[in-house]
Amino acid sequence: MTYDKAAVRTILDQVLADGRASLSAPEAKLVADAYGIPTPGEGLATTADGAAGLAAEIGYPVVLKIVSPDILHKTEAGGVVVGVESADAARVAYQKIVDNAQAYNPAAAITGVQVQKMLVTGGDVQEVIVGAVTDPTFGKVVAFGLGGVLVEVLKDVTFRLAPLTAAEARAMVDGIEAREMLEGVRGARPVDKEIVGNLIQRVSDLVTDFPEFAEVDLNPVLAGPDGATAVDFRIIVDAEAGKPVERYSQDEILTAMTRIMKPRAVAVIGASNEAGKIGNSVMKNLVNGGYAGDIYPVNPKGGEVLGLKAFPSILEIPGDVDVAVFAVPAKFVGAALEQCGQKGVAGAILIPSGFAETGEQELQDEVVAIARKHNVRILGPNIYGYYYLPESLCATFCTPYDVRGSVALSSQSGGIGMAILGFSRSSRMGVSAIVGVGNKADIDEDDLLTFFEHDDNTNLIAMHLEDLKDGRAFAETAARVSKHKPVVVLKAGRTSLGARAASSHTGALAGNDKVYDDILRQSGVVRAPGLNEMLQYARGIPLLPAPKGENVVIITGAGGSGVLLSDACVDAGLTLMDIPADLDEAFRKFIPPFGAAGNPVDITGGEPPSTYRNTIALGLSDERIHALILGYWHTIVTPPMVFAKLVAEVVEEFRAKGIDKPVVASLSGDVEVEEASQYLFDHGVVAYPYTTETPVQVLGAKYRWARNAGPLGLG
Secondary structure, eight states: OOOOHHHHHHHHHHHHHHTOSBOOHHHHHHHHHHTTOOOOOEEEESSHHHHHHHHHHHOSSEEEEEEOTTOSOTTTTTOEEEEEOSHHHHHHHHHHHHHHHHHHOTTOOOOEEEEEEOOOOBTTBEEEEEEEEEETTTEEEEEEEEOTTHHHHTOOEEEEESSOOHHHHHHHHTSSTTGGGGGOOTTOOOOOHHHHHHHHHHHHHHHHHOTTEEEEEEEEEEEETTEEEESOEEEEEOGGGGOOOOOOOHHHHHHHHHHHHSOSEEEEETOOSSTTSHHHHHHHHHHHTTOOSEEEEEOTTOSEETTEEOBSSGGGOSSOOSEEEEOSOGGGHHHHHHHHHHHTOSEEEEOOOOSGGGTOHHHHHHHHHHHHHHTOEEEOSSOOEEEEGGGTEEEESSOOOOOEEEEEEEESSHHHHHHHHHHHHHHTOOEEEEEEOTTOSSOOHHHHHHHHHHOTTOSEEEEEESOOTTHHHHHHHHHHHTTTSOEEEEESOOSOOOOOOOSSHHHHHTSSHHHHHHHHHHTTOEEOSSHHHHHHHHHHGGGSOOOSSSEEEEEESOHHHHHHHHHHHHHTTOEEOOOOHHHHHHHHTTSOTTSBOSSSEEOOTTOOHHHHHHHHHHHHHOTTOOEEEEEEEOOSSSOHHHHHHHHHHHHHHHHHTTOOOOEEEEEESSTHHHHHHHHHHHTTOEEEESOSHHHHHHHHHHHHHHHHHSTTSOO
């Protein structure tokens, strides 16, 4: 697309020079023209007679709107009159608008009245909104949804990061709940979605090219089968919105994070021999955890700590130090960090609290400034520390953990971190790392993602977060990482506490969790609705092979569980396969006459192990079936462990043949199903007792990742 950027720059520079916060309607019209955004025919009147002349020239009916830099919400000020169909009516409307505006804000500077061609609504035409806002977390965000009054009532809007590709812009049109309204209802012709998508992309390009445009609001846009026209075009200006965010480069992040996660030497500032102190617990975990690098206790009294020579200062340590773990009160951190900087330490792990989380923002800022001066990266403060199992590194005051695996987890909360630790231990989930980020004074989730992206010991990253310091950096990194490794996020604070005050519809709508939800999805992130789901996804997703298609089949021994499993599939966004006649006949060969093929395949409860084996084998062997969900009901004929072992055997038989499909199972019965479920997990089948929802949720999460990463070819 080609744009007249010079024309827009001239307008923007003038607005900034005038100290204005918004463009006038005529200026917005010129910007729209420069970026090929269709608007109705219009003109600016400064007298009642001028309004009458413009109305006749443009053609009736027309709309008249106040033009004032001090009145953004025209309707609230009584500054809009619609359906004007004569010269006399135009004169009356002009005077009415001016009078209303003066009454609304006596100090308002009135530029004039905009006379605009009134477009026909209803029938084939739908009102939509297209906009962009400068989100405090993600930067430039583009919005699309139903427009007019519906945008305020339904709030059916979808968001994406700018800049957008043509495909992303087009996908936004199908991203709202009421997309069927755009496809033609009650005999109406469908809206041209390609044209609407093109309009969305133009708005995205506009705010990307001119980041000083803090908010852009096209509402309503009248979209129909033959085009889309922006009836009202509002632009808010803020010079600060155009300032770039300072970031470390990817190479800088990876270099620092590698030294932090794989240190050759660790110093403990505040190391102690006194049991119960954090400095003692950290030392014990490092020594007893098997860390093979050098461990240097730092204590002003010197001596020894746990048999290791202690140094009064980190500067007195003879060798290089990669990481310094701080176990001293907050007030002593700054001075010790200054010495760490002089020593060339790569990472400062700030366990102590007493910083921004307790209102001591100034103290935290001072510590960050010292770290930046010396190029020391800070993890924390206010954290439990971190674990990196491939290095047997347990740099924390919490309980040690030694079950190695491929899952990396992080949490913003210490309490959630302990829940992660406990779940990992009880479920025997192997992890590569557990990291606390706390206040995130420096190191953020995107820094961790960058390291884990290149870490051969990590195949999945799961993160609990309450906010993102730099949401755009996270989204860009996650989009890259998630193409190769699943990224699971539990974003706390899903409920809206009210949209922030804003000067446009788009700005108000952006102040809610929907922005996080849409942008995380755009970045390929699998969002977990709760802590248990995040942990179950982390445990189960790595066990499941990537599906090769959307066809899911349920095989169950109980009709009731089949119904619940079907409901769970709908909730998880899975597609239950329509069983073709030949496959239906094939299943019926193995199930009793009173069973049901279809989908779910109900083999009924009293069947022997062979029935389970044969139907599961058929599901794995048929290329049209891409994933299996098994519903087991505890019976004497097929006890839980018998079921578990036969499932594991048949799945392994097919894997040996090169056929590896996702298989999940729901087990209902007495307590023996717990052992059976664990047996299946141990043999690569995701299985849960007493729940039909959880195994399907895990399968759905795997599918969401696969659709984004590309194994399904769905993009």
